[in-house]
Amino acid sequence: MKTQIFLTVNGEQHELWVRNDRTLLDALHDDIGLPDVRYGCGEGVCGTCTVLADNEPINACLTFAVQAQDVAIQTLSGLTNASEELHPLQKCFLEHGAAQCGFCTPGMVLTSKVLAQRNPSATRQEIRYELVGNLCRCTGYTKIVDAVEEYFGQVREQASTGGGDR
Amino acid sequence: MSAAAPNSSAFEYQTADCWEEAIKLRALWGEGAKLIAGGQSLVPMINLRLAMPAALIDLNPIVSSGPWLDQGELVIPAMTRHRAVLDSPLVATHFPMLAKAVGLVGNVRVRNRGTIGGSVSHADPTGEIPCVVLAAGGRIVVQGPSGMRSVPADDFFLTYLTTATDLDEVVTEIRLPVAGDQDGWGFDEVTRRFSDFATVEVAVSARSRASEEIPELRVVLGGVADRPLLLGEDILEPFRRLGADPQAIDEVAQNAANSISPESDVHASADYRRRLTQVLTRRSLAQAVGLG
Amino acid sequence: MTEVLPDAPDVGSLPRTGETYNIVGTSPAHHDFIEKVKGSLLYAADWRLPGMLHAKLVRSQIASGRITRIDTSAALALPGVVAVLTAEDVPYNQIVENASGGLGEVTVSQPVLAADRVRYAGEPIAVVAATEPEIAAEAVDLVEVTYEETPGVFDAESALADDAPLVHEEGNVLVNWNIVRGDVENEMAAADVVVEGEYQSQHVEHAYLEPESGVSWLENDVVTLRISTQVIEHATEIAEILEVPESKVRVIASYMGGGFGGKEDMTVEPYLALVTWHTRKPARMVWTRQESMLASTKRHPFLMRYRTGARQDGTIVAQEVEIIGDAGAYPCLSARVLFAGAALACGPYRVPSVRCTSRAVFTNNVPSSAFRGFGAMQVVFGYESQMDQLASKLGISREEVRDRNYYVKGDTIPSGDEITTAVAVTQTRELALQELGEGPPPTASHKRVGRGFGCGMQPYGRTIWFRDHASAWLTLQTDGSLLIRSGVTDLGAGQAASLCQIASEVLGAPLESISVYIGDTALNPPAGGTFATRQLYMSGNAILRASHDLRDQLTGVAEDLLDAADGELAWQGGKVQAGGRSLTLADLAKECQQRGVNTSNLYTWRAPGGKFDPSTGQGGTFPDYTFGTHAAEVEVDLETGQVEVRRYVASHDVGRQINPVRVEGQIQGGAMQGLGYALMEDCPLDEGQAVSTLFANYLIPSSMDMPDIQVAVVESGEGRGPLGARGIGEPPVGPTAATIASAIEDAIGVRPTQLPITPERILKLLDEAGSAGAQTGEEQA
Secondary structure (H helix, E strand, C coil): CCEEEEEEECCEEEEEEECCCCEHHHHHHHHHCCCCCCCCCCCCCCCCCEEEECCEEEEHHHCEHHHCCCCEEECHHHCCCCCCCCCHHHHHHHHHCCCCCCCCHHHHHHHHHHHHHHCCCCCHHHHHHHCCCCCCCCCCCHHHHHHHHHHHHHHHHHHHCCCCCC | CCCCCCCCCCCEEEECCCHHHHHHHHHHHHHHEEEECCCCCHHHHHHCCCCCCCEEEECCCCCCCCCEEECCEEEEECCCEHHHHHHCHHHHHHCHHHHHHHHCCCCHHHHHHCEHHHHHHHCCCCCHHHHHHHHCCCEEEEEECCEEEEEEHHHHEEECCEECCCCCCEEEEEEEECCCCCCEEEEEEECCCCCCCCCEEEEEEEECCCCCCCCEEEEEEECCCCCCEECCHHHHHHHHHHCCCHHHHHHHHHHHHHHCCCCCCCCCCHHHHHHHHHHHHHHHHHHHCCCC | CEECCCCCCCHHHCCCCCCCCCCCCCCCCCHHHHHHHHCCCCCHHHCCCCCCEEEEEEECCCCCEEEEEEECHHHHHCCCEEEEECHHHCCCCCEECCCCCCCCCCCCEECCCCCCEECCCCCEEEEEEECCHHHHHHHHHHCEEEEEECCCCCCHHHHCCCCCCCCCCCCCEEEEEEEEECCHHHHHHHCCEEEEEEEECCCEECCCCCCCEEEEEEECCEEEEEECCCCHHHHHHHHHHHCCCHHHEEEEECCCCCCCCCCCCCCCHHHHHHHHHHHCCCEEEECCHHHHHHHCCEECCEEEEEEEEECCCCCEEEEEEEEEEEEECCCCCHHHHHHHHHHCCCCCECCCEEEEEEEEEECCCCCECCCCCCCCCHHHHHHHHHHHHHHHHHCCCHHHHHHCCECCCCCECCCCCECCCCCCHHHHHHHHHHHHCCCCCCCCCCEEEEEEEEEEEEEECCCHHHCCEEEEEEEECCCCCEEEEECCCCCCCCHHHHHHHHHHHHHCCCHHHEEEEECECCCCCCCCCCCCCCHHHHHHHHHHHHHHHHHHHHHHHHHHHHCCCCCCCEEECCEEEECCEEEEHHHHHHHHHHHCCCCEEEEEEECCEECEECCCCEECCCCEEEEEEEEEEEEEECCCCCEEEEEEEEEEECCCCCCHHHHHHHHHHHHHHHHHHHHCCCCCEECCEECCCCHHHCCCCCCCCCCCEEEEEECCCCCCCHHHCCCCCCHHHCCHHHHHHHHHHHHHCCCCCECCCCHHHHHHHHHHHHHHCCHHHHHHC
């Protein structure tokens, strides 16, 4: 028994037929084919399935696909357009070596990006607080917080120079 | 697929865009149905095949305003997300204890989806929100086929994951009496890992009373029983006898620890919970009466 | 004891100290980093194949018992279920792991699917394959297994009793290692002081964020698996299980979402292979997190008993160590883990007389196996606690007692082999303590601040009697780009990337022109698995030599084209230069093609081998060691027992850094895993049953539980890896628990001896100290 649903993901509309118990995670990862949304625990604890729903991070593993029809879903791969250019936050992750195995990286980037919009003056401690539900087993977090801090600096600088031009 | 196929986990999915609709659906589906708000506690159980509802009634389409003030009460519609509670200037001004407690709920994703009504209905005895709602002396508004009623928080939390809501009712609002300028509060918890469910938590509200020097105290313990536990007058007696001083606080904390029979689990033994109860009761009380 | 094979040149003979490098020592962002920050890297669960089935395991509900009946009919009747396989469907139902290389452990096999007996809760009994994952999950619940429970044994010491239930008929002791040196009885009797201690560690879960996963398919009658594994060489065992020639099994390792030793044994491989072999269809298997918590291997709990005898000045004269490791229900790599524990039981200290026994003992608990640190990390908690105890007993500083005993290059370790490279442990300690400095006072009157440190010694490279080897294959293409092929698997620590950096350094090929193909038994030369901190050492040496040999092959043509003299060529920036003239690698490659000069080099590097005699407990052990010191400042809440790690510094001598950012990342990450191990993580079992399998209840540290980890790197320039590098994968996890215990003791005056050091255990220690004599706490305040 499957239900027809329409999901808006990274600006594109997808028509899917899913069981009602299909999680948004499985629909994105398996049905639409987005490798940047990952199963890590199914409990909402680890953060590897983090996606943005109307620009707020949520657990894709704790949302059923049938529930996600009226929101705009963004995943890490929707952060940049088809051009190969990385988002400045991704560049900060690169420069600081803020990824090792890389499995937690999409969740880290998306969660930090939303915080940057909300509060680019966040302190190191506030960044840590925001990332508390995105577990990392490789890096020890230091480099991740370094990367996010540097990006926040860039956002603040751009805001103060009234920029937007790059 | 044949009807006999035990393909039970694929539930029926129904949406409600108003409370009346939710109540109607609930009546239609009966016991097999589960209401889903934020889903942050329910969906893990479904994912792990610990819950297999016949139908899921989704409350998320119900549109709600943010918290608002109504005749000395802060009204928080049940579908208010934790995020909105945290962002609300009204909550920050009139209920800083709730703001602090909600900031300790789960993580950013949980707070973006989880709702205050969901937390109260789920009635996890270690949850921050039930604890604070009870300490605040709030009311829970529930609605059913026969209309609306309001349940004092004191009577609402019955046991593990069980409330005074009837099967055909839904929680629609939380109402908290607004704190005055002279009122104090204290909230403290110990978790094994930051933002996890509390091992023990203590919420205290201290309401000043015009007629008396000693404030009206409501002290609630979380994580030590099958429900958030409001301490009785007998336990608070030293306050009445000694007034708001360190000696009274110590005695109340000791009484609180002696009064409970917590259980052991993967994170802490019963004995440790008792000790934490004493320490956290003392700290929260001291904070609430300005002796912290 | 150590023999150097003729084809293993002295590792010190190639360019290193004194040379300047262009690429080595820098931290470029490699191919894998870029894919990872884009989210486009395809992990093991990301592949989907046409008609792919979803496979799921039926696991034992009980810890010890006989299977009396398995009824698969209801599961098979479920629409969408394609196969339910049990023991009788496994051609050769045994995994035999002689982890020690056959040096003394009893031979016990592990069934792929349990046939008649189950020995731990979570043991696989059947594998279900269905068209959809949800259907597979339902079918698992429909497989009916009937058991007859039998008495089990759930802790290693009880399993040693004469009347203990036998986990295996062969006996409950898998292996008993003895390392003996000198005259312990007499030296101990003559010692001025003797300190004793008992230390315990716990079951720890790897908790890589990527669960065990992979896909399988049949291609040209070859069973092919693409999985998350550290060891593609398990292809051999998979072929045995299917009873097909090894040439009919191909294993491809995807980049892993973490491994830490937990993907060193097989996980999903045999089950995927069986499903594809029986159904002839592609299949995918992803363990749920809860399944992984329940049944994946864990770090061994160690029970360690130490007696240390020393002279008045702190010089150690003798040490006795007894180690009992809980192997769980099957051997896995326990024999080797307990060997490493024995070999490293005395740490970086000269102990003239030693008797160490180290036993791996079967229980009906979940199997223990490899986990970052591999036996050598558990013992750090033991030997460092002994050193601190000795210092306080003798009334000398913790630094002084160590200074009396640190190894120096040329010293002999308890097993009798010699330390052949620099021992810079003193430098790491000085740096760590200097960086730590003095922090602010306690933040409240019910809190105490303490500082402490711990030193560690961790081997890198396999035990030398395995005669380890690794191959690397380099090809310069005619457009000047470079291909590296290597069987190395990549855990996320940059195993592939560091090979690129070394080849780029030697051949001058820009990094962006290098492609590296890894982890494929069919297309890559074998490199051995990624474990034992061996890949930089092994494959690093192989690629270094392959690069030099390839350069030598090309040199004649280049000298000719550039009209250069012997030794005049410089290889850099995609060019070869001499006396102001230059030639691109592309032109050089094309010319080589014209002249019939080979532009490929396949090099097999063999590590020095050796022998160990288990009967005398003497012989060769490991190729070399990485030393380090961690230092921490903690604040302890005397009322709740909570410990906040305020500051943490980790210092290691890494010989030479190939990629400083990656080195720092390894150290920070290792320290964090060590902090979780020290303070938070545990997998409590009740009669072999997991108390919880929820990830919510397994406390790996979050971003709010950790301080920033400061890293202080020492480069002694001496190590047996390429260009003098030492391995740094495992070493940083070792000193952490001892460091935290040392800082806590400094804060509260009592020493924790059991891990993890939970708040509850802190309060217990304070209680015991209080009732033993209330004075100590006050002195420390």
